[in-house]
Amino acid sequence: MKRAFIFSMDAFLAIVLFVLVIFLIYTFSISLSGLNQQYFFSDDLLTTLSEVKINELDLNSYPRINQLIIDGKIKDTDIKLVEQMIVLESRGDHTSASLITEDIINKINQNMNAAVYVGDIRLYGNDPGNVTNIITRARLAVGRR
Amino acid sequence: MFKRAQVWYTDFLIGLLILIVITFIFTRTILDLNSREDRFQELINDGSSIANSFMSQGYNKETWVNDPPAGRLGFVKDGRMIKGDFDAFLSLLNNNSYEKTRILLGTRNDYILYFEYNGNKISYGGRNVYGKYNDVSQVIADNTIKLTRIVYYNLDNSGRIVDMVIIIF
Numbered sequence: 001m002k003r004a005f006i007f008s009m010d011a012f013l014a015i016v017l018f019v020l021v022i023f024l025i026y027t028f029s030i031s032l033s034g035l036n037q038q039y040f041f042s043d044d045l046l047t048t049l050s051e052v053k054i055n056e057l058d059l060n061s062y063p064r065i066n067q068l069i070i071d072g073k074i075k076d077t078d079i080k081l082v083e084q085m086i087v088l089e090s091r092g093d094h095t096s097a098s099l100i101t102e103d104i105i106n107k108i109n110q111n112m113n114a115a116v117y118v119g120d121i122r123l124y125g126n127d128p129g130n131v132t133n134i135i136t137r138a139r140l141a142v143g144r145r
Numbered sequence: 146m147f148k149r150a151q152v153w154y155t156d157f158l159i160g161l162l163i164l165i166v167i168t169f170i171f172t173r174t175i176l177d178l179n180s181r182e183d184r185f186q187e188l189i190n191d192g193s194s195i196a197n198s199f200m201s202q203g204y205n206k207e208t209w210v211n212d213p214p215a216g217r218l219g220f221v222k223d224g225r226m227i228k229g230d231f232d233a234f235l236s237l238l239n240n241n242s243y244e245k246t247r248i249l250l251g252t253r254n255d256y257i258l259y260f261e262y263n264g265n266k267i268s269y270g271g272r273n274v275y276g277k278y279n280d281v282s283q284v285i286a287d288n289t290i291k292l293t294r295i296v297y298y299n300l301d302n303s304g305r306i307v308d309m310v311i312i313i314f
Contacts, residue, residue, distance in 0.1 A: 014163075025175075045295050047224035048306050052225070052297045056297070056299070057304045061303065107306070
C-alpha cells in the first residue's frame with residue numbers, strides 16, 4: 001500500500017489566500033449613499049436665503065451682516081437675504097455680497113463642499129473644477145439696485 | 146508508455162469537504178454584504194421620507210394625539226420652523242407618545258432629531274435632542290444614517306439659519 005502525503009504548507013497557504021480574499025471583499029465593498037444630502041443642502045439653503053429677511057436674523061449671531069448694516073452698505077433690512085446679495089453684487093460690491101454668504105453658510109456648512117453663485121459670479125466656495133459628482137440647484141431672484 | 150494515475154479516496158473526500166466549506170463561507174459573505182447594502186438603502190429611503198415630513202407643514206395637529214394618530218407630522222413651511230406645530234410635536238414626545246410620531250411618519254425605524262448652530266446643539270422645551278432618546282450617545286445601532294436639513298429657527302426668539310440633524314437607526 002502506498003503512502004499518501006499531506007503537504008501542510010500547501011494547506012496553510014490555501015487557507016491564508018482564502019482569508020485574504022474574504023478580507024479584501026469586506027474592505028473594498030463600498031456602500032454608495034447617493035446624492036440625497038447634497039440635494040437637500042443646496043435646495044434648503046436656496047429656500048432659506050430666498051425666504052428669510054435680514055431683519056429676521058439675530059444680528060448678534062451674524063456679526064459680518066451686522067457690520068455691513070453699521071457701515072451703511074445694507075440700507076434696507078426688510079428685504080430677503082438673496083435680494084440683498086443681488087443688490088450688492090449689482091453695485092459691484094462683491095466683497096459685501098460674499099460676506100453675507102459666508103456669515104450664513106460658515107455656521108451651517110460643516111462637511112459640505114459648496115459654492116454659491118449669483119449669475120456666473122461666485123460669492124462663496126471654491127470652483128468645483130473636475131469633480132466626480134455635482135448637484136446644482138438654481139432659483140430666479142430679483143433685487144433692486 | 147503510460148503510467149497509471151492514482152486517486153486516494155480519502156484525499157478526494159477531504160478535498161471535496163474543504164471545497165464545500167469554502168463555498169459555503171464565500172456565499173455567506175456575499176449574502177451578508179448584499180443584506181447590509183439593502184439595510185443601508187432602506188435607512189436612506191426612510192430617512193429621506195422622515196426628513197421631508199418634518200420639512201413640510203403639519204396637517205391636523207389636533208389629531209396627532211388620537212389613538213390611532215391622524216394627520217401629517219411636520220413643522221416647517223417655506224424653510225421656517227412653525228412654533229405651534231413644533232410645540233405639538235414636542236408635546237407628543239413629552240407625553241411618552243414617541244410611537245405615535247413613528248406612526249405619523251410612517252416608519253418602522255427609530256429616529257432622533259436635533260438643531261445645531263455653529264457646531265452647538267440648540268435647546269428648546271427643556272431638551273436639545275428629540276425623538277426616541279434625549280441624548281445622541283444613547284443611540285447604539287449596527288447601522289445609522291444621518292441627514293441634515295437647513296431651516297430658519299426662531300423658537301427661542303433669536304432668528305438663525307441652523308442645521309436640523311436627523312439620525313435614523
